[in-house]
Amino acid sequence: MTVQDKQESPLQPDAPVLLDVDGAMTRLGRKEWIYIKILEQFVFDYSHFAETMGRCLAKQDRKGAERLTHKMKGAAGQIGAEALYVMAPALRQMVATQPTEVATGKLAEFEGLVKQTVAVINSFLVSKGIRTDLGFQPLGEPEMIPQAGLLESIRQHASMGRFSRIERIIDDLERKNCNYETFCVGMRKHIRAYDEAAIAAYIDRWT
Known part of the structure; x- marks a missing residue:
């Protein structure tokens, strides 16, 4: 299964598919349960990607913003989110070389693609009988915390x-x-x- 919706963006015209399920599953040895867990983790980690990036840019923390886009690229590649995988390096370059105002504007465009990708992931999870309205269960109280x-x-x-x-x-x-x-x-x-x-x-x- 490959989600064929394509998204146009100034960051990368003719962007690839949002989610290549077949390709990602092949890389995981067709272990669907592992893929589902990875997708759930991606949604948990990156649904608020733009907010975290925005904080970095607001503090002029370009290195931190570059690290975030690099991690996004790796995570997107793992799940088959081809459009994000292709666009992340372009965003990273803008963060590294363009004024903060320009990078922030492009981040808003990238955020739209993140939201679309998350929506496609959630649709796939629902098709597999996975509820997406519950979110991750909060961690319990630690038995012990550091001094x-x-x-x-x-x-x-x-x-x-x-x-x-x-x-x-x-x-x-x-x-x-x-x-x-x-x-x-x-x-x-x-x-x-x-x-x-x-x-x-x-x-x-x-x-």
Whole structure:
């Protein structure tokens, strides 16, 4: 199954299909249940992509915005979202080279394509009997959270864009004590999105 709707955009005329299900399924060895989980995760991670990008641009954090578009390209390629996969590098180049006002304008156009792609994904999930109106279930209360000093260290690393350093801290926490698992799972979601504000808010929740 390939969703054949094409979308025109100033970022990339004659854009490819929104969702190539057959191609993605082939790459996954026809394991539909895995594909469904990946699609659900994509919707969870990228439905608010433009908002996160907008925060980066507002802070003149071009490196952070470039990282986000790079991750979007990888995620889009994995699920067969061909139009997003093709357009993401163009958006990344604009973010890196154009004035913030221009990049913000193009981001608004890109956001429209993200929404269309998410809508197609949700339609596919519904066709497989998956409810899309429930969202992901919230994480439960952590059994244990790091000490205040370590939380502040994570906050500082996030403010400087040191997301790989935060991930190493989380890895170390999980190795030391399995009771940190719930906290670490929640933190990893924000690390993957390179979302400094979400990391800070997550820390505030437990302090």
